[in-house]
Amino acid sequence: MNLIGNESLVTLHFRFALPDGTVMISTFESTPATLQIGRGELGRKIEDCLIGLSVGAERSFDLAAGEAFGPRHEELVERIPRSELPADVELEAQAVLTFTAPDGNAFSGQVLELDDESVVIDFNHPLAGRAVRFDVQVVGVS
Template sequence: MSDQIREITPREITHSGEVTLHFAIALCDGTVITTTFEGEPVTLTLGSGDLTENLEKTLYGLKPGEKQSLILEADNAFGPRDEAKAYFMPRSSFPPEMELEPELVISFATPAGDELAGIVQELDEAQVKVDFNHPLAGHDIVFTVEIISVNHP
């Protein structure tokens, strides 16, 4: 055994690797959108799209055991709201038995086979306005994290 003592420091979060953490996203008025603090932490692979790039960047440099709570303006969270992402679609594009109402979230298949969520904004007998913005687009948020562990490949 060596007489040298080596200090082991916790790994800090960088642009790659896995992070196990608790997190919460809330509106600035205190409305909690999602949280893991009352349950199990989640493990995310940075750079995989589990979090938006802007949310990932807020984690860089944090180490296991650290907590952080930040207010992110809309442009730095889920982006600004874009009216061009809200479309009127013919009512006939939806199954006749589908009960459409404002705030209903509908899953649409893209030509590439991915799923895209849209939120019904308004409707009448002829058309339905569907918003494809992220539900938090245009909102400032509070992003709170507690880092449990960091693993790099």
């Protein structure tokens, strides 16, 4: 029986929900995710929950505010002049926009508010600073 270890390649279904049961992210209704433990693809605390599980394991973990996706940082909420955004970007409240950093990495931000001159974008992970329930079903381990 293969157990998930520090460098395992794992295929799993997962769900992140708020304490009130609101599902924020889930793969249970689609294709399972595959990730390499130790690369931080799900974050250290979340990966720690997986260590020692085997194929077929189903578990739920309640993670305190900030444990799963880190703390919320107010400095990651920025007001950006519309003139600095590409003209073809469609802006609306709550939309999630993807940006490309100078090093080529992609990152997302959620539009919190907008007016004729500027847009307020939150670059925190949507679950940063929040308590979450992490449900997992392990499909494969190698």
